[in-house]
Amino acid sequence: MNSLSQLKVKGLVVGPIHVAPPDEAISLRFEEISPDAGNLDQFKGVIQAARRKGISVVLDLTPNYQGSSGPWFSSNSVTNVAERLKSALVFWLNEGVDGIQLSGVEQLANMVPSLWADIRAIIHNGMDKDPKRVLLGITESSSAENVSALLSSTGVDLLISNVLTSGDPEPTRFAETIQHLYSNHSQTKLAWSLGGRVEGHLASLVNQAHVKLYQLLLLTLPGTPVFSYGDEIGLMDGDSKFPKMLWDFEEELNGTLQEEQNEQMSFRKFFCSVTELRAKQRSLLYGDFLLLSNSSSSLVYLRVWDQNDRYLAAFNWGAEEETVLQMNNPGLPRHAAVALSTNSSALPVGSSVDLMNLRLGPGQAALIKLPYTG
Template identity: 75%
Template sequence: MNTEETNVELQEAQTKDAAAPKDAEDPVQVAADADATEADVSEADLDQEEQEKQPMTGGGDRAEDAPSADGEAVVSGEKNGSVKLKIPEEVEEVKFMGLNKEELLRVAGTPGWVRTRWALLVVFWLGWLGMLFGAVLIILQAPRCRDLPPTNWWNNGPLYQIGNIQAFTDTHNLKGLEQKMDSLSQLKVKGLVIGPIHVAPPDEAVNLRFEEISPEAGNLEQFKGLIQVAHRKGISVVLDLTPNYQGSSGPWFANISVRNVAERLKSALVFWLNEGVDGVQLSGVERVATIVPSLWSDIRAIVQNDTDERPNKRVLMGVTERSSAQEVSSLLSSSGVDLLISRVLCFKDMEATERARSVQLLYSSHSQTKLAWSLRGRAEGHLASLVGPPQVKLHHLLLFTLPGTPVFNYGDEIGLMDEGTKFPQMLWDSYEKLNDTLQEDRAERLSFRSFFRDLSELRGKERSLLFGDFVLLSNSSSSMAYLRVWDQSERYLAAFNWAEETEVLQLSGATLPRQATVVLSTNGSALPADSAVDLTNLRLGPGQATLLRFPYNG
């Protein structure tokens, strides 16, 4: 049945239904007719869709009705859009359950596996014993490290003397000194030597009051605050208790008063040590040690004996005007002080040969933990006034690299000049606008300070400089060179030229390499840092010094 015939029949059926009276309609028959009609429509629609899905030929017939070459109709075996799928048969997975206990024991007991296990066991133990033997051999053949020498806090960095509180600070008292702790900490200072600041009218032993601070310097509360701040910064505080520091009859007055003053000093030492000071400095130690040796022994015992309440050792520093290395060595042995500041290096016109001889004598006679190096005492002025500004850096390098503790006056780190007084006002640089001359002066001070700080920091972390051996390499009337070495640490070589003309040092030996590296130099343009120099042809300009380094070579 085609579509047109179906539509005609539907129209006729609808016409008959409309003509029939509504009340005569059979409900069952009506439902059946409706179902038949819908079925016919659906069949017609499906026939039309099937025609649209069939491939078309040139004549419009379906592909399966197209005639073949011999005139017979060919019917296609497959309909358009159908796909044949071949589903593989499922293969049952075979799981390996392993060997059971009996099977494992049977396999493990075969001769092949037994021999394999023994071979692996022998290889393991031979390898382990070989590694153990190799480790022992390396330990035995390795060079032994030297034990670090015993040192004290005053051996770990420079000591900084402030002989006049009013000249050092802006506020002219101990509170102002407390406010400068950050600046001193940047210089890696390990100890302050303060004063004297006690009440001591000139040449009046009767009115001497060790336990009372002079009003010009401050008061006891300020001193306690200073100690607390200094200790937090890792800086120890030493108090100068020289009795007659403002008089002209000697630091201990006349002979008749030495015993009385020494007795009073003993009680004062107990007082100040209980207040937290880390040591005491006394001038003229040879006088009291000779006149009243028993009292001097008591003084030493009070300061140097450690206690459970204060495990950190306290230093007893002595000051002498002796300049002969032999005399200084003798006094260092007889007095029993921990450090002795002398005038061994204070000769203005001293030749380098004499300097080298003095250093060598003291180094060979005493532990370097007892050696202190300074060019000027507390009341003898400043470094720049003694050697001149051009050689300030040279002497910074000298004091920091000699075996022992470097001791400086306040202001030596910036080249402070005396200017007609032994206690000039300390210069604290600000950022205010200055004229050209003042700007040049400030730039020079900052350069001195930077060089001082670099040396101080280097000495504090390099073992060869901190407590290494001292080896004199070369010396003449105007030049000197020495080596600082410690075990397997880097070696440091310091070379100096005090002459007004260029000096060429020819340094060679079994312990020296051909070249070394510049660490610091007083003339950075001539010997820039990190540059390599030939030790057999080391040229130093007038007043120039340099610090070189080279590695340990075994």
């Protein structure tokens, strides 16, 4: 929890950890923790430890999380499983969780809308006493239009999706996706992620050299950034999507292992720098999103909030060539200072850049501070 607090984490999603043999709806036991994960007293200890650090705990109760027949087993079982989920929600909320996460929310909302309304009501009732309660949904959809429609129809507080699915990044599509969702919803409803329990870790989905770039992207978009444990250190998947997390970096290592550890510490230091800045700057937390420039390999946007310093985020996905970003926006000053950079040798923090001729090296990104001048 100390480590998560240092990263400015505000919410922790745990699980699924309930007993759910794959594809066996009859054996599903929502209110019983799998022995592989621990026990109820240990889980309550996690909630208490998180609360002391101001971190909310959300429990993933996706029913068939280990099966292949979908998150709700089959279409014939949805009603029965949803009914059983209702009592489990009451149980876990009484045990102190701050919210619930569910996969396949569109299936449940479409097939049994009355039960979905009951589930929402159980979670959201009493929010006057506990305003932190949240209902998180997960969808496999990668279409901005579909995700937007689901946000409206399901009524979830946040919807985690594949709209930014990487591999072969397309900044033009990124820009269109972000703009579409931002234009149609309050940013308090927007969640941004790359990877997850099913997809794997960030560093296994993107070019290793671009990990910091994607950290900066997710942490400066309007809305809530969602990371998997270990994304802050560039943790890679191996034989499993659940590799062992390296919490302790004090062990003495030699050779290649030392180089790997140094790289992981570099990722974590950069991640902390971004979250530290985000926690202090209203423009990055709440500010408007203004798209300034995008191409097949670059993206530039501005975050603006009232009478506060503004921040310009610029990204170059190009693998081999430097890009020159020309932003002929009358509201921009000619020069500004670098707040953060993925390559501090090329763009040192505090150095001045020409915004009419901004140069970024291959795979490089930067956050630039534009002081409020009235």
